[in-house]
Amino acid sequence: MRPEQDAFLEAVYVEQFNKLLIYARASLRDPDRARELVQDVFHEAVLHIEVLMAHENPGGWLMKTLKNKLLEYERNRQKHLARFLSLDSELHPQAASPDDALAGVEEDGKSVWTAVREHLTEEEQYILRRIVWEGATHLQVAKERNLSVYASQKRLQRIREKLYQAFPERRKRK
Amino acid sequence: MAGEQNKYAALDQWSTEQLEELLRADAASPDSGTEGVISHILEVMEQRERASPTGRLADVPAAWEEFQRYYNIPEGGGQALYPCGADRESAGRAPAEKVGGPVWRRRPRRIWRGGLVAAAAMAALLCGMVAAQAAGADVFGALGRWTDETFHFAAAGSSEASAREVDAGYYEQIQSVLCEWGAEEDLFPTWQPDGFAALEPRMTNNQTSKTVNMTFVGNERAYYVQIIYFYVPSNSTGVFEKDDSPVEEYAHNGNRFYIFSNIDALTATCFDGKFMVLISGALTIDEMKAVIDSIGGNRAA
Numbered sequence: 001m002r003p004e005q006d007a008f009l010e011a012v013y014v015e016q017f018n019k020l021l022i023y024a025r026a027s028l029r030d031p032d033r034a035r036e037l038v039q040d041v042f043h044e045a046v047l048h049i050e051v052l053m054a055h056e057n058p059g060g061w062l063m064k065t066l067k068n069k070l071l072e073y074e075r076n077r078q079k080h081l082a083r084f085l086s087l088d089s090e091l092h093p094q095a096a097s098p099d100d101a102l103a104g105v106e107e108d109g110k111s112v113w114t115a116v117r118e119h120l121t122e123e124e125q126y127i128l129r130r131i132v133w134e135g136a137t138h139l140q141v142a143k144e145r146n147l148s149v150y151a152s153q154k155r156l157q158r159i160r161e162k163l164y165q166a167f168p169e170r171r172k173r174k
Numbered sequence: 175m176a177g178e179q180n181k182y183a184a185l186d187q188w189s190t191e192q193l194e195e196l197l198r199a200d201a202a203s204p205d206s207g208t209e210g211v212i213s214h215i216l217e218v219m220e221q222r223e224r225a226s227p228t229g230r231l232a233d234v235p236a237a238w239e240e241f242q243r244y245y246n247i248p249e250g251g252g253q254a255l256y257p258c259g260a261d262r263e264s265a266g267r268a269p270a271e272k273v274g275g276p277v278w279r280r281r282p283r284r285i286w287r288g289g290l291v292a293a294a295a296m297a298a299l300l301c302g303m304v305a306a307q308a309a310g311a312d313v314f315g316a317l318g319r320w321t322d323e324t325f326h327f328a329a330a331g332s333s334e335a336s337a338r339e340v341d342a343g344y345y346e347q348i349q350s351v352l353c354e355w356g357a358e359e360d361l362f363p364t365w366q367p368d369g370f371a372a373l374e375p376r377m378t379n380n381q382t383s384k385t386v387n388m389t390f391v392g393n394e395r396a397y398y399v400q401i402i403y404f405y406v407p408s409n410s411t412g413v414f415e416k417d418d419s420p421v422e423e424y425a426h427n428g429n430r431f432y433i434f435s436n437i438d439a440l441t442a443t444c445f446d447g448k449f450m451v452l453i454s455g456a457l458t459i460d461e462m463k464a465v466i467d468s469i470g471g472n473r474a475a
Contacts, residue, residue, distance in 0.1 A: 027201035068258035
């Protein structure tokens with residue numbers, strides 16, 4: 001970005017960050033996830049900096065973007081609730097562990113978690129457990145595994161793809 | 175802009191939890207047109223947090239450093255960690271620019287949520303006008319009332335069209351809901367001060383709790399009773415706004431109620447780890463205790 005774009009972004013960040021955080025926290029009741037969504041809103045701002053700078057109400061633009069992200073997040077959560085185990089969303093069932101969450105759930109006569117272990121590396125199992133079951137943010141996983149947040153996200157996407165290959169029936173449901 | 179903000183000044187009297195509930199409702203609604211009231215609420219909440227921090231605000235310089243270090247990095251170019259739904263529809267436009275309409279449209283039952291915020295804004299305006307005329311009456315506490323699903327505005331001296339007599343049918347309606355939730359004792363008051371009528375009871379639920387809401391209006395006053403069933407164990411059952419008056423403990427049927435005031439509203443609450451009873455509104459301390467004492471008592475015939 002150009003220096004004037006950097007300066008504009010920092011000014012709007014300082015002015016709007018906490019307002020957006022209050023809104024996201026009220027919606028999600030998960031402070032860490034709320035903070036990460038707000039950081040992602042400002043990342044969108046970087047990607048669309050020229051649009052934002054030309055906008056008559058940058059704060060409104062950011063709020064609208066946050067709201068859209070929250071709606072999409074909630075849409076995925078609802079989808080998850082409907083299908084019990086979602087491979088599409090960073091969500092965690094109310095269960096102590098994957099084994100608890102998937103107890104009794106079978107695919108082709110095999111425990112789902114057993115199948116998950118067969119198809120994923122230990123690193124992938126760790127990321128799946130932390131993000132999906134324990135509700136960790138990408139930032140937390142990134143710090144724990146010395147990754148970038150985007151690497152965490154991509155690995156989760158890869159994990160989902162592997163699981164869809166392992167459980168083709170789930171892809172059909174999707 | 176100052177005028178725009180002043181329009182919603184009555185919302186300044188709402189508790190932080192009530193304002194958060196409005197934000198939650200707005201976030202869940204694809205509707206637009208609530209920007210003014212939301213902006214005002216956020217301003218109020220931020221000011222409150224600065225005055226009395228409860229952890230809702232971030233250290234912005236630290237957040238900015240975190241943003242630059244972890245999120246605003248070349249690897250993130252062109253992608254979002256949490257995509258907007260609309261991104262999939264037209265990738266070339268900014269996420270906030272493309273939403274002339276909602277990101278996703280479905281489930282008409284959610285339409286009320288946007289209406290709730292709009293209703294709150296309207297009520298805030300109306301409340302401000304009435305307050306100017308009421309000269310000290312508890313206009314806001316007595317007349318403005320919202321639940322998860324509805325907003326009631328009962329003008330002074332009037333009853334809403336839906337007001338009804340508190341009769342046996344009313345209690346049976348509440349009782350059947352509480353039985354369904356597994357309540358082992360009667361949790362609702364069976365006495366109201368003279369001249370009060372009930373609005374239709376309303377049931378709401380969220381991810382962790384279900385609530386039956388009872389509102390009573392009369393004598394230019396109003397109060398409400400909520401029975402909240404926490405079906406998912408929660409460490410957070412709400413924080414109540416109060417003034418500097420002492421909290422009074424009041425025992426009834428082996429349960430301990432805490433009674434406290436906030437400006438002109440009196441609140442009493444009791445929680446057994448599963449069910450919370452909350453009574454709040456424009457009641458005197460004697461009336462509040464009489465309402466509490468009627469819990470589990472004889473019902474109106």
